[in-house]
Every structure is written in C-alpha cells, then in structure tokens.
Amino acid sequence: INFTCFEPLVKLTKDSGIKKFIFASSSSVYGIKSSPNVTEDSSLEPITDYSKYKVMCEDILLKNNTKEFSCTIIRPATVCGFSRRQRFDLVVNILTNLAYNKKEISVFGGNQLMPNINIHDMCRSYIHILNCETSLVNGEIFNVGYENQTVEKLARTVAECFPFKIKINKVSSDDNR
Numbered sequence: 001i002n003f004t005c006f007e008p009l010v011k012l013t014k015d016s017g018i019k020k021f022i023f024a025s026s027s028s029v030y031g032i033k034s035s036p037n038v039t040e041d042s043s044l045e046p047i048t049d050y051s052k053y054k055v056m057c058e059d060i061l062l063k064n065n066t067k068e069f070s071c072t073i074i075r076p077a078t079v080c081g082f083s084r085r086q087r088f089d090l091v092v093n094i095l096t097n098l099a100y101n102k103k104e105i106s107v108f109g110g111n112q113l114m115p116n117i118n119i120h121d122m123c124r125s126y127i128h129i130l131n132c133e134t135s136l137v138n139g140e141i142f143n144v145g146y147e148n149q150t151v152e153k154l155a156r157t158v159a160e161c162f163p164f165k166i167k168i169n170k171v172s173s174d175d176n177r
Contacts, residue, residue, distance in 0.1 A: 003053040007060050014069045022129055023061050025054045025075045040141045070138040072129050077115030077145030079122050095158040099166045109173035110152030115145040
C-alpha cells in the first residue's frame with residue numbers, strides 16, 4: 001500500500017507547487033553487509049518487501065526531482081525513543097521490556113550491528129533539511145543514525161539504566177547481520 005500510493009502522492013505534491021519533498025526511506029535498503037560502515041554509495045540489497053518498496057519509492061522520487069521540486073531522501077537507522085504507540089518489535093525496546101519485566105535479557109549472538117537514532121535527533125535532521133539551502137540537499141540521499149552498536153553493547157547499555165541488577169544471557173545465533 002505504501003508503494004501504490006507513492007507516485008500519485010509525489011505527482012500531486014509536485015503539481016501543487018510544493019518546493020521541498022523529504023522522503024523517509026530506511027537503512028534497511030542496504031540489506032546485510034559485511035562492512036561495519038555503510039555509506040550512501042553502498043549497494044542497495046533490500047531483503048524484505050518493506051525495504052524493496054522503499055527502494056522503488058526512492059526511484060520514483062528521484063525521477064521527479066527538479067530544481068523547482070527539490071527531493072531529498074533520508075535513510076534513517078532504527079528510530080527509538082518514547083512514543084504513545086510504543087513499538088515492541090525493535091531491538092532496544094525488546095531489550096528494555098525483557099530487562100524491566102524479567103530482569104534478564106537474552107542476547108542471541110550479540111555481535112550483530114544495529115544502527116539506532118533517537119526520535120529527537122531524527123526530527124532535527126528533517127528540520128535541518130527544511131532549513132538548508134535547497135541546492136545543498138536537492139536530489140541528495142543521507143544516512144541518518146547515531147551509533148552502530150552491537151546487540152551485546154545495546155543490552156549492556158539497557159541493563160545499566162535500571163536501579164536493579166539485570167542478568168544478560170548470551171545465546172549462540174546464526175544471525176550474522
């Protein structure tokens with residue numbers, strides 16, 4: 001549904017005289033990489049339908065980019081932070097939920113890198129692009145993230161936030177992201 005409506009949305013926005021369009025894509029468009037650092041020039045290898053459709057939307061947006069209709073793509077890391085509709089399927093939230101409710105965190109593997117960004121920092125990136133000189137962001141793609149930490153480090157960081165002891169169990173895993 002996100003893909004089907006995207007091209008009509010872009011055309012409607014462009015025809016309405018909107019000058020800047022920022023698309024929230026995803027860092028998941030890169031797929032699984034052996035390199036710990038992924039740049040905007042890294043190859044796109046989407047794995048899920050979600051990430052495949054994000055790539056297809058990026059292509060549509062860039063085809064519509066002009067001097068008068070400035071298109072910018074942001075590929076955010078996993079956005080975390082408090083929400084009234086909290087998601088419990090994201091790594092930081094899963095770890096926090098386990099720590100709070102079980103006082104124990106199971107880490108599967110632990111060496112997988114998980115890029116994250118706080119919602120406040122994510123919002124600042126949108127505001128920055130809106131306030132930026134158009135020529136600096138027109139047709140550009142930006143990865144936006146805070147830190148690429150291992151799942152084990154994230155678990156330790158979460159555990160340190162509690163006033164009581166959190167046990168961390170490492171479990172072997174074949175997930176090598």
